[in-house]
Amino acid sequence: MAYSNKVIDHYEHPRNVGSLDKGDASVGTGIVGAPACGDVMKLQIKVENGVITDAKFKTYGCGSAIASSSLVTEWVKGMSVDQAMQIKNSQIAEELSLPPVKIHCSVLAEDAIKAAIRDFQQKQGAPGSEGESKH
Amino acid sequence: MSVDTDPFALFDLPRRHAASRDAIEQRYLELSRAAHPDNVVGEGTAARRAAVERASAVNAAYRVLRDPVLRAEALVKLGGIDLDSTDPERGAPHPTQAFLLEMIDLRERLDDGGPDGVAALRDDVEARCDAALDAAVDALDAGEFRRAAEHLVARRYFQRFLDETDSSAP
Numbered sequence: 001m002a003y004s005n006k007v008i009d010h011y012e013h014p015r016n017v018g019s020l021d022k023g024d025a026s027v028g029t030g031i032v033g034a035p036a037c038g039d040v041m042k043l044q045i046k047v048e049n050g051v052i053t054d055a056k057f058k059t060y061g062c063g064s065a066i067a068s069s070s071l072v073t074e075w076v077k078g079m080s081v082d083q084a085m086q087i088k089n090s091q092i093a094e095e096l097s098l099p100p101v102k103i104h105c106s107v108l109a110e111d112a113i114k115a116a117i118r119d120f121q122q123k124q125g126a127p128g129s130e131g132e133s134k135h
Numbered sequence: 136m137s138v139d140t141d142p143f144a145l146f147d148l149p150r151r152h153a154a155s156r157d158a159i160e161q162r163y164l165e166l167s168r169a170a171h172p173d174n175v176v177g178e179g180t181a182a183r184r185a186a187v188e189r190a191s192a193v194n195a196a197y198r199v200l201r202d203p204v205l206r207a208e209a210l211v212k213l214g215g216i217d218l219d220s221t222d223p224e225r226g227a228p229h230p231t232q233a234f235l236l237e238m239i240d241l242r243e244r245l246d247d248g249g250p251d252g253v254a255a256l257r258d259d260v261e262a263r264c265d266a267a268l269d270a271a272v273d274a275l276d277a278g279e280f281r282r283a284a285e286h287l288v289a290r291r292y293f294q295r296f297l298d299e300t301d302s303s304a305p
Binding site for chain 2: 031032033034035036037038039040042058060061104107
């Protein structure tokens with residue numbers, strides 16, 4: 001199976017690999033796994049005034065899983081939390097031209113960003129998504 | 136393994152994990168001989184195709200039955216849980232956050248472990264990988280498919296770690 005050029009590019013030059021301080025109240029951490037293949041993905045966002053200012057990931061999995069999480073960290077920087085919550089796996093799959101057998105990698109990345117946002121929101125003590133941007 | 140195949144039924148073996156290697160080998164020889172495409176050389180296309188499909192099913196079942204991990208996964212599947220599916224009801228059970236964190240932590244320790252550290256980590260994970268299969272087999276013997284599936288999923292994560300560290304070895 002051939003990987004698309006974009007997958008290869010993200011795989012060979014992954015963006016935003018690393019970690020943010022999990023204990024920081026402005027950092028949300030999402031950790032998800034794909035039981036079928038054993039892939040694990042950690043995706044973290046830093047949120048300031050409702051806007052995602054930084055994003056990091058560590059993914060241990062196939063090229064498509066690495067590329068999907070790398071792409072998402074690029075996308076979400078500068079987005080509001082609400083915008084990032086709208087990211088769909090189909091957009092990731094389309095951007096990377098993922099074949100059907102690799103769609104679950106884009107699902108994993110969508111799950112990871114949503115988990116990170118939920119973690120951030122829980123830290124803010126607000127069940128809704130606008131807890132901290134209200135004035 | 137196609138959806139409706141039961142490798143145990145195809146080989147006339149009881150649906151349990153303990154299996155006699157000799158019995159599997161012997162049945163494989165018998166079935167392969169019976170299903171050999173040479174038997175239908177002079178016959179029509181349909182009969183030849185059926186023979187090829189039958190031989191292929193025998194080979195697929197044999198591959199599953201002779202491998203302790205695939206055998207356990209097949210039994211879980213016959214029990215209603217497909218580890219290759221992401222379906223929330225019938226698919227692979229999700230591991231806990233704590234377990235996933237630990238899997239990431241293992242990789243991070245790998246990065247700053249040095250060669251001795253890597254070998255020690257691998258030994259440790261190998262032991263846990265084997266223990267997970269043993270635990271899954273115990274659960275299968277007790278008829279607890281969900282518990283067996285959870286151990287087999289954990290085993291896949293351990294296996295993944297071992298595959299990664301193996302391929303990154305110099």
